[in-house]
């Protein structure tokens with residue numbers, strides 16, 4: 324093989340490989356972005372957490388001290404004694420999100436009993452859901 328055909332061979336190889344590499348890194352980037360911000364669903368992600376960790380106290384079956392009922396989306400959005408507990412698009416300003424942190428602005432850290440405590444992942448699902456607009460999705 325002479326030098327010119329070797330060069331040609333190499334350039335052809337590069338031409339063939341470049342799109343594959345570009346495509347792969349694009350794919351990786353997309354995957355990363357999706358991992359960082361999954362779309363959170365009220366029905367699939369939030370309701371199961373409420374059922375397991377909150378509803379035992381926050382249900383309208385009986386009158387409860389906080390007056391915050393989480394039986395339905397509408398009731399949750401209506402809020403409790405301190406008014407609306409969710410500001411769609413702004414988790415940090417939302418009482419519900421503040422109450423699931425160690426130092427809430429009033430009362431206790433929710434949920435109160437240790438055995439019901441949320442994992443950091445569950446707290447994050449509430450944050451993302453509210454920041455994404457807290458829709459009934």
Ligand code: HEC
Pocket residue numbers: 373376377378379380381388389391402403404405406408418419422423429430431432433434435436439441
């Ligand atoms: C063991 C019972 C119990 C559980 C379980 C519980 N809460 Fe509460 N929650 C209370 C009580 C009692 C209050 C009122 C006193 C206070 O604010 O600490 C309250 C108050 C609140 C308030 C403030 C409502 C207002 O307007 O005053 C929010 C928001 C809240 N809880 C969210 C949650 C969330 C979210 C969960 C589940 C992750 C949860 N709670 C689980 C008993 C509970």
